[in-house]
Amino acid sequence: MPCGTAGSVKAIPQDVLEELGAQIVLANTYHLYLRPGHELIRGLGGLHKFMSWERALLTDSGGFQVFSLSELRKVTEEGVNFRSHLDGTSHLFTPERSIEIQIALGADIIMAFDECTEHPAERSRARESMEMTLRWAKRSQDYFQSHKHEVPWASESQTQMLFGIVQGGMYADLRRESAERTVEMDFAGYAIGGLSVGEPRAQTEEMIVRSLEVLPKDKPRYVMGVGYPDEIAQYAAMGVDMMDCVLPTRAARHGLLFTSQGRMNIKNLRFAQDQNALDPKCGCKVCARYSRAYLRHLFVSGEPLAAALNTVHNLWFYLDTMRSVRHAIELGDHTGTLSGKLSLT
Amino acid sequence: MPCGTAGSVKAIPQDVLEELGAQIVLANTYHLYLRPGHELIRGLGGLHKFMSWERALLTDSGGFQVFSLSELRKVTEEGVNFRSHLDGTSHLFTPERSIEIQIALGADIIMAFDECTEHPAERSRARESMEMTLRWAKRSQDYFQSHKHEVPWASESQTQMLFGIVQGGMYADLRRESAERTVEMDFAGYAIGGLSVGEPRAQTEEMIVRSLEVLPKDKPRYVMGVGYPDEIAQYAAMGVDMMDCVLPTRAARHGLLFTSQGRMNIKNLRFAQDQNALDPKCGCKVCARYSRAYLRHLFVSGEPLAAALNTVHNLWFYLDTMRSVRHAIELGDHTGTLSGKLSLT
Numbered sequence: 001m002p003c004g005t006a007g008s009v010k011a012i013p014q015d016v017l018e019e020l021g022a023q024i025v026l027a028n029t030y031h032l033y034l035r036p037g038h039e040l041i042r043g044l045g046g047l048h049k050f051m052s053w054e055r056a057l058l059t060d061s062g063g064f065q066v067f068s069l070s071e072l073r074k075v076t077e078e079g080v081n082f083r084s085h086l087d088g089t090s091h092l093f094t095p096e097r098s099i100e101i102q103i104a105l106g107a108d109i110i111m112a113f114d115e116c117t118e119h120p121a122e123r124s125r126a127r128e129s130m131e132m133t134l135r136w137a138k139r140s141q142d143y144f145q146s147h148k149h150e151v152p153w154a155s156e157s158q159t160q161m162l163f164g165i166v167q168g169g170m171y172a173d174l175r176r177e178s179a180e181r182t183v184e185m186d187f188a189g190y191a192i193g194g195l196s197v198g199e200p201r202a203q204t205e206e207m208i209v210r211s212l213e214v215l216p217k218d219k220p221r222y223v224m225g226v227g228y229p230d231e232i233a234q235y236a237a238m239g240v241d242m243m244d245c246v247l248p249t250r251a252a253r254h255g256l257l258f259t260s261q262g263r264m265n266i267k268n269l270r271f272a273q274d275q276n277a278l279d280p281k282c283g284c285k286v287c288a289r290y291s292r293a294y295l296r297h298l299f300v301s302g303e304p305l306a307a308a309l310n311t312v313h314n315l316w317f318y319l320d321t322m323r324s325v326r327h328a329i330e331l332g333d334h335t336g337t338l339s340g341k342l343s344l345t
Numbered sequence: 346m347p348c349g350t351a352g353s354v355k356a357i358p359q360d361v362l363e364e365l366g367a368q369i370v371l372a373n374t375y376h377l378y379l380r381p382g383h384e385l386i387r388g389l390g391g392l393h394k395f396m397s398w399e400r401a402l403l404t405d406s407g408g409f410q411v412f413s414l415s416e417l418r419k420v421t422e423e424g425v426n427f428r429s430h431l432d433g434t435s436h437l438f439t440p441e442r443s444i445e446i447q448i449a450l451g452a453d454i455i456m457a458f459d460e461c462t463e464h465p466a467e468r469s470r471a472r473e474s475m476e477m478t479l480r481w482a483k484r485s486q487d488y489f490q491s492h493k494h495e496v497p498w499a500s501e502s503q504t505q506m507l508f509g510i511v512q513g514g515m516y517a518d519l520r521r522e523s524a525e526r527t528v529e530m531d532f533a534g535y536a537i538g539g540l541s542v543g544e545p546r547a548q549t550e551e552m553i554v555r556s557l558e559v560l561p562k563d564k565p566r567y568v569m570g571v572g573y574p575d576e577i578a579q580y581a582a583m584g585v586d587m588m589d590c591v592l593p594t595r596a597a598r599h600g601l602l603f604t605s606q607g608r609m610n611i612k613n614l615r616f617a618q619d620q621n622a623l624d625p626k627c628g629c630k631v632c633a634r635y636s637r638a639y640l641r642h643l644f645v646s647g648e649p650l651a652a653a654l655n656t657v658h659n660l661w662f663y664l665d666t667m668r669s670v671r672h673a674i675e676l677g678d679h680t681g682t683l684s685g686k687l688s689l690t
Contacts, residue, residue, distance in 0.1 A: 006642075006646045006648060007639075007642065008643055008648045008650045010648065010649050010650065011649040011650055011653065012650065013650060013653060013654065014634065015630065015634070035642070035645070035646055036617065036638075036642045036645075036646075040617065040618060040638075043618060044618065044620060044636070044638055050636070050638065050639055050642075051639060052634045052635055052636075052639065272381065272385065273385060273388060273389065275389060285360070289359065289360070289397045290397055291389070291395075291397075293381075293385075293389055293395065294352075294395055294396060294397065297351075297352065297380070297381045297395075298352075298353055300380070300381075301351045301380055301381075303351060303353045303355065304355050304356040304649060304652055304653070305353045305355065305356055305357065305358060307649055308356065308358060308649070308653060309358065
């Protein structure tokens with residue numbers, strides 16, 4: 001899922017996202033709550049209508065963002081008090097408030113409010129944090145059940161899907177317990193949170209495996225905030241259905257490009273006179289039209305087109321990686337756990 | 346002509362420019378000479394190939410930009426010494442050097458090196474400056490005649506077109522004399538320079554009229570650096586064939602949008618919940634898809650997509666203005682002096 005933080009995948013118009021084959025975009029509750037405000041978006045018919053995007057949307061709970069404001073927030077059983085990075089004003093996110101905001105935004109998939117456990121964390125701290133996430137998951141679910149008809153586009157037969165989130169730090173047994181107790185609550189889908197926070201990749205992998213052993217195969221399973229192209233291919237092959245990451249878009253804006261030949265830093269002098277496509281094996285429209293020399297020139301000259309073209313390429317590369325994974329699964333490769341599970345296509 | 350200063354119309358990919366119906370793009374010799382360098386572009390086959398743009402290109406002479414570096418340049422009969430705004434290095438532009446660079450860049454239309462007379466200027470100063478522009482025009486032409494086969498894409502039957510430039514400050518008789526003596530030199534087309542430099546609009550208009558009376562109707566006539574939508578329509582109706590201006594693109598990046606209902610500043614709070622298209626009468630793809638509320642949100646949030654979408658709209662508005670003017674001319678409106686003259690379509 002490309003990240004459309006404030007209701008826009010940075011530098012990319014919606015018709016280009018459609019051309020790229022993006023099926024779903026993630027938007028951030030924290031950002032949209034602060035600006036332009038969820039009530040404004042609700043008043044305009046919800047986020048799909050606001051950003052003119054008919055395909056699927058997912059909003060996070062806002063939890064991860066407010067936990068990132070380490071100096072500006074305070075966590076209690078009630079929720080998280082934080083100060084806006086925009087104007088310093090004070091705000092409170094609770095499970096109920098997060099779901100209320102996400103209902104107003106009206107994404108297809110919304111997330112329970114969780115605590116992303118810091119890394120590293122002692123076992124006792126990880127358990128305590130996991131327990132709170134479980135209590136918050138219940139409060140999120142209760143609020144959702146009694147307010148889910150309030151989504152701007154709700155009908156009798158249709159509303160949003162609420163996903164629960166597995167935490168448990170880097171402790172395999174806590175991950176397992178968190179997954180079991182979250183599954184008992186019966187969510188429409190399950191996310192694995194609190195990973196890719198600085199731990200070694202083998203540990204990320206282990207935590208995913210332990211969680212997947214418990215999470216039902218007939219519901220979407222989503223690893224939050226990963227990763228590099230080889231990581232997403234690997235996790236998909238392990239049975240993960242959904243992933244999101246700012247990496248393809250953020251790296252693009254910094255001139256870092258993913259190609260079939262590995263990573264390229266487009267500002268490198270050796271590309272100054274290079275007439276080749278960024279990635280000769282790539283099918284994106286940037287590689288079809290522009291040379292490395294031109295892309296380097298745009299980047300080093302600070303031209304706004306650099307971000308747009310680099311992002312198109314990186315998103316293509318990521319989405320194409322997932323197309324290959326899907327194809328391999330259809331052919332019966334790997335575990336086959338993905339196929340036919342998520343009907344967002 | 347949209348401005349593609351450094352070989353890119355800011356924030357707009359080339360396929361979108363094509364969709365918008367842009368027939369020709371202006372690029373700046375000063376910027377491309379400094380970065381990435383004209384020799385690099387020559388080595389890559391010229392600017393068309395470098396930026397992947399098959400339609401027409403025009404380069405200015407670099408004169409206007411270096412004169413704008415008022416603290417950093419010194420003008421002599423030989424040419425203009427200036428310091429780069431990028432790194433402070435010292436450079437000399439002469440008529441010969443400007444043409445040499447423009448041949449290396451390889452635009453379809455290139456401009457003689459002129460002095461853009463400052464405003465206001467005493468009559469004696471305007472004459473002196475005009476006389477130097479005439480001498481520089483001759484030197485530009487001589488250099489071009491003996492080097493025009495060096496353009497990267499030159500064939501026996503095809504090379505660039507060199508335009509002369511009328512100066513003369515705000516003195517009608519000097520404008521007339523400048524036009525007459527420039528026409529005597531026999532250029533492929535003629536520009537009227539040194540306007541829109543702070544003078545009242547009635548004066549701009551008078552200087553254009555005086556110049557047009559002399560400039561041949563069967564060659565392209567180009568007013569440099571104008572203007573607002575109503576100005577370009579007016580000048581076209583007076584017999585002007587070509588104009589360029591950074592206004593549609595630069596204003597877009599500052600949130601200023603041109604519409605059938607006048608100018609709009611998209612950051613205005615009154616658009617925060619406005620579900621209407623930017624301009625309900627506009628046929629551009631931004632007006633077809635997005636609301637004023639969304640465009641305002643993108644702009645106030647500093648989203649890079651704001652510049653891209655605003656620029657698409659403004660360019661459409663400008664290019665559509667010119668389409669209407671052409672249509673009116675075909676129907677026999679106005680002076681009819683435009684029709685069939687410039688075959689860039």
